[in-house]
Amino acid sequence: MEIFFTMVRSNPNIEGLKILDFLYTLTSYADDTTFFLKNEKSAQQVFETFSEFSKYSGLNVNRSKCEFAGIGVKRGVQTALSGVNNIDLNSAAIKILGVYFTYNSLIFKEKNFFETIEKIENVLAVWRWRNLTLSGKITVFKSLAFSKLVFISYLNFIPGQIIDKMNEIQKNFIWDGKIPKIKHSTLICDYDEGGLKDIDIKSKIASFHLCWLKRLYY
Numbered sequence: 001m002e003i004f005f006t007m008v009r010s011n012p013n014i015e016g017l018k019i020l021d022f023l024y025t026l027t028s029y030a031d032d033t034t035f036f037l038k039n040e041k042s043a044q045q046v047f048e049t050f051s052e053f054s055k056y057s058g059l060n061v062n063r064s065k066c067e068f069a070g071i072g073v074k075r076g077v078q079t080a081l082s083g084v085n086n087i088d089l090n091s092a093a094i095k096i097l098g099v100y101f102t103y104n105s106l107i108f109k110e111k112n113f114f115e116t117i118e119k120i121e122n123v124l125a126v127w128r129w130r131n132l133t134l135s136g137k138i139t140v141f142k143s144l145a146f147s148k149l150v151f152i153s154y155l156n157f158i159p160g161q162i163i164d165k166m167n168e169i170q171k172n173f174i175w176d177g178k179i180p181k182i183k184h185s186t187l188i189c190d191y192d193e194g195g196l197k198d199i200d201i202k203s204k205i206a207s208f209h210l211c212w213l214k215r216l217y218y
Helices: 002-009 040-057 105-127 134-155 160-174 201-217
Strands: 017-019 022-024 026-029 032-035 067-069 085-087 094-096 099-101
Touching (some): 002 026, 002 040, 099 134
């Protein structure tokens, strides 16, 4: 596929998006590729370039699985691109590597957070029947529950109501819905400080966002 990407980057008829002196044309991870294009003509050129690439590689693109969406001043604009699903980001979302992107804040919360929280609650419901120790519950919550929010937390602002909901779920799971016997501020400490390395959700999410400072400046 890198050969195809080189063909795209070297095609003068394919214009990417210039943001802060950086030119973005495409990103790719495994079998998921996203193009950032200036206009409809560039999008058509991508498919024409792939047709040329297909002659020699034997690979074919499934247009029914491709999605096309306008952003910025072109958001919501419906464009007829043969065989490609057109997504209006004002009323729907486009999924890239497991994250839903949309201009609609309600859809954004529903797809990225509320549905994920429901999955988390379903997972923890199974583990509630196990006779776990306090340390075991903390391990399960960190590895099987909070982990589902890690990737989206790196990339987006997390609404306060989502953090509050996760804190509530964490507290109920750790203490079986009863009054906590140990302060949360103690549980999050290291072992030699009397804690069990429990996770402080708000601080953890803040640390994810701070990681971007290093990426931006180095």
